[in-house]
Amino acid sequence: ILNVEQSPQSLHVQEGDSTNFTCSFPSSNFYALHWYRWETAKSPEALFVMTLNGDEKKKGRISATLNTKEGYSYLYIKGSQPEDSATYLCAYWGLYGGSQGNLIFGKGTKLSVKP
Amino acid sequence: DTGVSQDPRHKITKRGQNVTFRCDPISEHNRLYWYRQTLGQGPEFLTYFQNEAQLEKSRLLSDRFSAERPKGSFSTLEIQRTEQGDSAMYLCASKESGSYNSPLHFGNGTRLTVT
Numbered sequence: 001i002l003n004v005e006q007s008p009q010s011l012h013v014q015e016g017d018s019t020n021f022t023c024s025f026p027s028s029n030f031y032a033l034h035w036y037r038w039e040t041a042k043s044p045e046a047l048f049v050m051t052l053n054g055d056e057k058k059k060g061r062i063s064a065t066l067n068t069k070e071g072y073s074y075l076y077i078k079g080s081q082p083e084d085s086a087t088y089l090c091a092y093w094g095l096y097g098g099s100q101g102n103l104i105f106g107k108g109t110k111l112s113v114k115p
Numbered sequence: 116d117t118g119v120s121q122d123p124r125h126k127i128t129k130r131g132q133n134v135t136f137r138c139d140p141i142s143e144h145n146r147l148y149w150y151r152q153t154l155g156q157g158p159e160f161l162t163y164f165q166n167e168a169q170l171e172k173s174r175l176l177s178d179r180f181s182a183e184r185p186k187g188s189f190s191t192l193e194i195q196r197t198e199q200g201d202s203a204m205y206l207c208a209s210k211e212s213g214s215y216n217s218p219l220h221f222g223n224g225t226r227l228t229v230t
Contacts, residue, residue: 034218034219036221041223043119043206043221043224044208044221045221046219049217091157091158093215102148102160103160107156
């Protein structure tokens with residue numbers, strides 16, 4: 001059974017704090033790692049798709065890094081704002097059990113940013 | 116791009132009843148996925164389509180679940196003889212290709228409550 005683990009499960013920070021979360025995934029047969037943000041009452045929205053070891057991606061105050069050899073990715077938020085409050089999901093796309101067509105999601109990290 | 120739409124947003128049903136959900140993907144997307152999310156868990160893969168062909172179905176999925184995408188456009192997910200354990204958020208997503216580096220575009224989901 002493939003496991004995609006995210007930590008922490010939840011995080012409460014003050015506005016202006018910088019924060020980071022971890023996603024760990026199988027390092028073998030790796031194809032891609034996706035990050036999504038899911039705000040309450042909305043649909044999950046793609047943040048990054050990362051494929052290469054050492055990849056770093058940035059979108060505004062949010063950035064992500066990827067280490068495929070050891071099987072982890074970090075998501076960083078600089079200067080958190082209340083609108084960053086959401087659940088952040090990572091998902092692994094790999095070759096497993098003959099399947100090549102879908103993503104395996106972690107349980108997510110729920111971020112709450114207090115004004 | 117009108118986004119992925121799902122109908123209904125909420126469904127309350129009694130145990131033993133059948134329910135059907137609909138998903139309209141982004142029109143030019145040929146891949147369509149169904150996921151299920153329960154409290155505290157990440158989205159769990161159910162099945163996916165390439166155009167009208169159902170290419171993969173989760174081995175964990177009960178025979179009471181069936182999905183169709185008859186003309187390669189919208190899709191339906193039917194649950195027969197619902198059980199309380201079927202209560203969850205059912206998410207539909209589409210993507211423009213089978214490539215691992217294109218992101219999923221999600222709908223807002225259908226929340227099913229089985230009483």
